[in-house]
Amino acid sequence: MLHSDRLLPGAYDRVTGDWDDVIELAYEPQLVGPALQAFAPRAAHWTLVSSVSVYADNSTPGANELAELVEPQDLTMYPDAKVAAEKAAAERIGDRLLIARPGLIVGPGDPSDRFGYWPARMHRGGRVLTPATAGRYVQVIDVDDLAQWIVQAGVDRRIGAIDAVGAVHTMDDFFRAACTATGFDGELIAIGDDALLAHDVHYWAGPRSLPLWLPIADAGFVRRDGASFLATGGCLRPLSETLQRTLTDEVERGVDRPRRSGLTTSDEHEVLDAAR
Template identity: 45%
Template sequence: MRLLILGGTVFLSRNIARAAVARGHQVTALARGSRPVPAGAMLHVADRDQGVTAFAGLTGEWDAVIDVARDPVQVGAARQALSGRVAHWTFVSTLSVYADQAVAGQDESAELLPGLAEGADAAAEYGAAKVACEQLFGSATEPFAIVRPGLICGPGDPSDRYGYWPARFARDNGPALLPDLGAMATQVIDARDLALWLVELAESGTGGVFDACGPTVPWRTLIGAAMEVAGYSGRLRLADPAWLSAHGVSPWAGPESLPLWLPEDAFGLMARRGAAARAAGLRLRPFDQTLESVLADEKSRGLGRERRAGLGQAREAELLALLAG
């Protein structure tokens, strides 16, 4: 298969390139060239902000294209530049396209957000931007798949979200600060599982819309497994989410956050059905295996490093002292 990956050098798209090469495909990655492509893939250096001219030199026909972009301008340019030369498209979207994130058990039929308004900031309005990207496939004549993953994790994750918990528990046995989330579920997907399935969709020419979700695991179960993997035997200190917010701690991601914590009106984001993707061949490894490999990656990068998500050791200690009052 002659496969073009729009990306191919960072996390998910890099895993896609690696999986496709391993299956014997001829892989070209279109990227800025600031990072290398996996061994066996070819790099076409281009900046997608240049529009259709970024695709100059990509001649001939393609058996499949996989696009992970969030900017509808970039996706529209790719659709235009490659029109009539692609047998199958896969667009990697997100579960953030859905309007209602509160209700658990929803599927692909749920209502979407309005698409990004023209001229609006795609980076600031992630869900709406991905909706607008999806809409560009509405008049497609070739088979296409729209895949909406949940939180993607695994070794090499640049967001630092999922890895925060096993890394925290491996760092030391001191008291650990956690949000008190009751019955909240977690639902992540290993980038390696997702990447392999995306390649298989391209191989088979499968079309459709799919929520790509990992197993639904209660928050408490995930934390217990992370503690076990890390060998943590310290004390957990639970804090009310409202107290954490009042003290400047954010949910979900970013600096000064406790990752994976969702506000109650977004609990459904990590409790979707995902049955259509599994019926279409998505295979998921046990979540504790992902935890083990993520912890190994965290150790290799340094448990005490500065992170893009989570609390530093000093900040956690400060909050624990305030909580103790």
């Protein structure tokens, strides 16, 4: 197997031989094109790791792989670039192509901090700021579950587009599971969307955000149908296990470390005090 995002374009011509499976993680045009040119003729099977971000509609619960895709116009935008990568791969690979579209990938080592923020925050205890949970859901896939399925799907020569997504949990259930995993005995303080936005708290990810929080109108983004993943051999460990694995990793890396997503301690205190 070749992970093509690990090679610079200039190195492609130094790789020889035929390949049982190429796993393409890159989506940037300057990487996708050269990889396809170099390896498409020599790959028995090609797995492109895409994303559920390729779908145009994030409002419909239970949507599957037949849903409409974004029309790629600006390839500096993540969804557009992912769709463009899918189209380029389909043109070159044809019936040897598996397009894996994961949901949010979580677990040990996650650099995005979108999932790990919560067990780390609850591990610290005290008053924890959360979004209002009514009508909100969490859908994630453990990185090890995804990796095992990708490897086996290559062996089995799976083709077509498959949404590699986890089980859907209400946000209330997610927070309860996170509290149990961390032994949290503090207070969860839920604040409504209008107040959070007024205090410059951002959705989903990035600095000064509440990770996993999405507008109600986009709830379908985390309620996608995972039937195809399960039907093609995908296995999902319990959410409690993923939370425990993530917590162990967060403690090892430091629960107070600088993060790419979430609220800093001072930001959280500021918003809690202002909202109160």
